[in-house]
Amino acid sequence: xxxxxxxxxxxxxxxxxxxxxITASILPLGDFVRQIGxxxxxxxxxxxxxxxxxxxxxxxxxxxxxxxxxxxxLNGLGLEYWADQVLASxxxxxxxxxxxxxxxxxxxxxxxxxxxxxxxxEEGHGHGPVNPHVWLDPVLAADMVRQIRDSxxxxxxxxxxxxxxxxxxxLAELATxxxxxxxxxxxxxxxxxxxxxxxxxxxxxxYGLKQLAVLQGPGDVEPSPARVAEIIRAARxxxxxAIFAEPQFPERAARLIAEEAGIRVARLDPTGRxxxxxxxxxxxxxxxxxxxxxx
Numbered sequence: 001x002x003x004x005x006x007x008x009x010x011x012x013x014x015x016x017x018x019x020x021x022i023t024a025s026i027l028p029l030g031d032f033v034r035q036i037g038x039x040x041x042x043x044x045x046x047x048x049x050x051x052x053x054x055x056x057x058x059x060x061x062x063x064x065x066x067x068x069x070x071x072x073x074l075n076g077l078g079l080e081y082w083a084d085q086v087l088a089s090x091x092x093x094x095x096x097x098x099x100x101x102x103x104x105x106x107x108x109x110x111x112x113x114x115x116x117x118x119x120x121x122e123e124g125h126g127h128g129p130v131n132p133h134v135w136l137d138p139v140l141a142a143d144m145v146r147q148i149r150d151s152x153x154x155x156x157x158x159x160x161x162x163x164x165x166x167x168x169x170x171l172a173e174l175a176t177x178x179x180x181x182x183x184x185x186x187x188x189x190x191x192x193x194x195x196x197x198x199x200x201x202x203x204x205x206x207y208g209l210k211q212l213a214v215l216q217g218p219g220d221v222e223p224s225p226a227r228v229a230e231i232i233r234a235a236r237x238x239x240x241x242a243i244f245a246e247p248q249f250p251e252r253a254a255r256l257i258a259e260e261a262g263i264r265v266a267r268l269d270p271t272g273r274x275x276x277x278x279x280x281x282x283x284x285x286x287x288x289x290x291x292x293x294x295x
Contacts, residue, residue, distance in 0.1 A: 020156055024073040186207075214257065
């Protein structure tokens, strides 16, 4: 019995000294956790890079990762449509769940409509009351990082100063990223762009752009012929120069629209294609694609 108890104490101490187990839904959120936690955390992603989180289904191994987690980091706002049902089935229901997007100070949908009265009927708002792709706005991403910092400090107070220092350095990098977006997109002659998927509403609002979306709903995979014709007419009328495809969706409809409207196909990526992609690198590539197309 003494040997058994000694073994249990040793195992418990070893576990306590190991990295904090964190589960994050998508790659950008996982990168935020890694940037702040460093070697103090071990991050498991639920949605593999390159897959569409709107139609993704969890595997048993991923549910097991949720069971082991000391913190579950989600975007919220309906992106993880499966979350409530899955989390209710877990044994560790007391594990804190951080729904980052739902803690942001976002204007209500009515206020957003008032701020952008020129939004046309072609613009995609099919995700629900609030578009969930908040991480694509670097300013909102900084708020998400602060939430993660505070949560890690609460879980592991002995290393809170380290989490705070790492967060401060990363927040400075996000501020630089915001400056790059403002300076690069500030004086473009064309400010309307077509996105295959309605994922860039917050980014467009932040930097004075206007998004037209081919797909209006989160579960859409292919647009209807009527929707394709509608977007082609809008592209011609507004002088749009490019349509942005995404690796998470088939390109066939985007190429059809580009051919009929006489515009080119460019690419944006909301979540990254491989682990561990850097959020900063992902966003700088998106900025490069936007700037080239809108020039």
